[in-house]
Amino acid sequence: MEDSTGSVADALSKLAARPPGLGNRGLSGVNGAFTRYLDHGTHQLPWLHGALGSATTVAEAASGVADPDMELGILRMTGPRLQAAMFGGMLLAAWLDFLQLTDVVLRECPAYSVETLVMDMSRVQRLMEPALVALASQDPERVEAAATAMPGLMGQLTREFGSIRDGARTAMEKRGKLMAAMQLVEMLTLVSTLRMSLPRLPPAAPATVGVGLVMGSGGVMAGSRIVVSAGWVEMIRRLVKAGVISMPVVSAAVRIHGGQVLMAQAHGDLPQGVRDALGDGPEVRGMHETGRAGAGMSEHPQHHVLPREHREWFEKRGFTGDMDIDKFCVRLELAHHQAIHGGGDWRLGRMWPNEWNRMLMRVLSNAEREAGRMLTRNDVLNIVADRMKRYDIPMNFTAWRGR
Structure with a gap:
């Protein structure tokens, strides 16, 4: 997560430093109309770095305790921080995708209205804002709720990404630039920094934003959509068993990594392939989300x-x-x-x-x-x-x- 956050931070810096193109178009041009969107991404970095640093501090403190039960109890304290950083990093990667998309449209598609693009980015920011605020709070209940709702949110963001891309293509086609429009669509399909390494989605499906999949030796594949490395599965299995992260959160992460087909399935079971890899123990079977009342916590002092x-x-x-x-x-x-x-x-x-x-x-x-x-x-x-x-x-x- 530190590497991923660092990569996004570098990409944000490069975007901000990139000079405007012809006609003063680009994120850093058009009279600063898009500067606030660059700043919005940069403003997420301090709390993400803070959550990861805090989790590291607590984990190091846990390793120095002799009593194994107390060590594990302290290690569990990192859970909300890790979950907040993991999903906050996904949202920041998605926001970077939108920034890069916007930069490409501004530079390569003058037929697409700048005013419309500003409204598009404002709408996407409003979609993300509640989840980012909840994750930044690092409050366990708010983080869990935001994380389990993330597949649906990522599905909305993916549709927004596809809508802007298709709008840019249509604007180019209306100007009679069919070949340029086709090239633009290809460019916008590949703009995602963390694009999927699976076979391409059907042409009618929107590009998936902020998603990175790792295919490793001994990887786990469920159907034709989910590929995760065996190392990732083993680490997640151990963290779930230790009570550091919860199965609803793991389920949400798998759905997001699974791409468009699974994003809307926020509360279903894990795909069988991943379930088998995690081990069909009580921790995995007990993955369904429960609120405070469902967990019996509402009256617990x-x-x-x-x-x-x-x-x-x-x-x-x-x-x-x-x-x-x-x-x-x-x-x-x-x-x-x-x-x-x-x-x-x-x-x-x-x-x-x-x-x-x-x-x-x-x-x-x-x-x-x-x-x-x-x-x-x-x-x-x-x-x-x-x-x-x-x-x-x-x-x-x-x-x-x-x-």
Whole structure:
């Protein structure tokens, strides 16, 4: 994903730096009418780089923890970041396709109205905007919802791409430039930076935007539309099994990579070939999307594993930034949450010596006295992992949502 994002960033820079052609036409010409669309793509790069950098930081932190369950629990925290970056990268690649399409039309098709092209790009931007905002938030529920809706969105974008391409061809044909129109269509069909490596779509189908497919040795093919490398399938299988990414998100990614035929199938089963490759275990069978209520989460309170009233204590021991204590929350059954805090009244509960917050801070303080030094972040996490197991608290961390 870092390589892909870097490639798109380079392409955006080259487009912005490309001088206008004849008649001052091109993305950098026509009196700056299209500059805001170049800027829109560039403005997505900081949050994409931030999400990938944050995921790397958390993954490195996970690798330093001795307790394997805690290591896996921290690794799962990268999931929303990875999913946001993956689908944000797809949308940015699609936007790059539209920018390149626009540049070609401006330079090669003077018969196509500049005003119409501005309206086309505004319409496409409006289509993308809600998904980009949701992904940039890196909120787990918003990211999941945006990701699972992406096949339908990519289908809409593909149709928009085809509409602009066909409009440019028609404009050329009306001017009597039939050969030029045919060449233009071929150019616009190949303009996608991440064009498909499968056999071409039927002539009536629009070009597919923002899609890259990898054909590797031992690759998996389902029907005539889906080709993914065996390495990709194995990595995805492991990430799904570990709970880092979800099957609805994988399903959406496969549909997008599958091209136009599968894009509208946002909520169906995975194609059998890919399902077989991932392994027909419970993780794969449980791929259907569920909302918060469907997942039984609507009434589940969040529990701060690292007590908020001792935030400063934890910050001194390395719990800042991507490892802030607000990232270490878990959802519990209401009864379970009340039980570990000593009952429904938290004030009375704090009088119980084994109430979670009192117990944990006592154990951590004792450990520091025995060690004769300040505990490191990993020391704290290993102790916390042991206590979570004793209190039957799952290591499925979510960020604090303030409710």
